[in-house]
Amino acid sequence: MTQAYLEFHGVTKRFGDLDVVAQPFDIAVARNEFVVFLGPSGCGKTTLMRMIGGLDTPSGGEISLEGTPVGGPDHRRGMVFQSYSSFPWLTVAENVLFGMRYRKDLTEREKLARRDHYLDLVGLYEFSNAYPNKVSGGMRQRVAIARTLAAGSDVMLMDEPFGALDAQRREKLQVELRAIQRRDAKTIVFVTHDVEEAVFLADRVIVFSKRPARIMADIDITERLGAERPLDLRDTPEFFQLRTAVLRLLREAAGDEAGDEK
Numbered sequence: 001m002t003q004a005y006l007e008f009h010g011v012t013k014r015f016g017d018l019d020v021v022a023q024p025f026d027i028a029v030a031r032n033e034f035v036v037f038l039g040p041s042g043c044g045k046t047t048l049m050r051m052i053g054g055l056d057t058p059s060g061g062e063i064s065l066e067g068t069p070v071g072g073p074d075h076r077r078g079m080v081f082q083s084y085s086s087f088p089w090l091t092v093a094e095n096v097l098f099g100m101r102y103r104k105d106l107t108e109r110e111k112l113a114r115r116d117h118y119l120d121l122v123g124l125y126e127f128s129n130a131y132p133n134k135v136s137g138g139m140r141q142r143v144a145i146a147r148t149l150a151a152g153s154d155v156m157l158m159d160e161p162f163g164a165l166d167a168q169r170r171e172k173l174q175v176e177l178r179a180i181q182r183r184d185a186k187t188i189v190f191v192t193h194d195v196e197e198a199v200f201l202a203d204r205v206i207v208f209s210k211r212p213a214r215i216m217a218d219i220d221i222t223e224r225l226g227a228e229r230p231l232d233l234r235d236t237p238e239f240f241q242l243r244t245a246v247l248r249l250l251r252e253a254a255g256d257e258a259g260d261e262k
């Protein structure tokens with residue numbers, strides 16, 4: 001067993017008298033692991049992500065990174081959230097460049113090359129000089145993705161980052177994200193409602209019940225599918241079987257309210 005890198009120790013969360021988690025959470029994420037959180041709408045996934053990112057605090061217990069409790073947001077943790085807003089006073093290209101301000105290991109020239117590479121990857125290169133509030137919501141989301149990937153933080157927290165993308169772009173970014181995670185040894189925690197996306201990307205899928213959340217299942221995907229994820233993996237019987245099994249678990253997790261999963 002690899003040593004834990006990102007850890008939840010007995011974490012609980014309440015908003016007033018609303019319990020987000022049913023029992024204290026203990027979750028250990030290894031360095032370089034790609035973990036996907038799946039669960040019914042409103043079960044608390046975004047709240048868990050915000051707590052990892054230091055944007056919210058647990059009511060009890062502790063979240064730690066490399067043995068140090070998580071404080072406020074810091075550049076070791078890059079974040080893409082559903083409601084992510086870019087800096088409106090910076091152009092699309094400047095937003096991506098801004099994400100690399102802590103990368104002292106890169107020259108200016110390397111930063112510019114990374115900026116252009118990731119803008120191209122998300123299909124925004126030609127909008128480099130546009131201001132974020134002049135482009136669509138889906139495009140703003142892509143600015144956030146490009147910025148986070150270019151920044152290359154050790155830990156990436158991604159809350160439905162591909163939700164507003166068309167199917168083709170989404171597929172391309174899934175393949176790229178998995179490749180980046182493998183090549184650059186990133187630790188990624190990712191939330192999605194899309195079971196196929198979860199199984200394709202994850203080393204491990206954690207399925208939560210509806211709120212108050214319990215951990216319903218913790219599935220080792222890499223053990224079953226291997227670590228390499230070429231696009232045609234989706235056409236294999238192994239992938240199909242696993243996807244079906246996870247979908248069933250998610251339906252179970254949602255109980256009677258199984259209306260929102262895909």
Ligand SMILES: Nc1ncnc2c1ncn2[C@@H]1O[C@H](COP(=O)(O)OP(=O)(O)OP(=O)(O)O)[C@@H](O)[C@H]1O
Nearest residue numbers: 015018020039040041042043044045046047048211
């Ligand atoms: N700041 C807050 N104050 C009070 N209640 C909150 C707050 N933030 C979240 N909640 C509640 O906590 C619960 C969990 O919300 P959260 O957004 O974490 O769920 P989620 O699993 O991410 O949902 P979705 O899949 O729809 O994005 C919900 O019932 C929500 O209304």
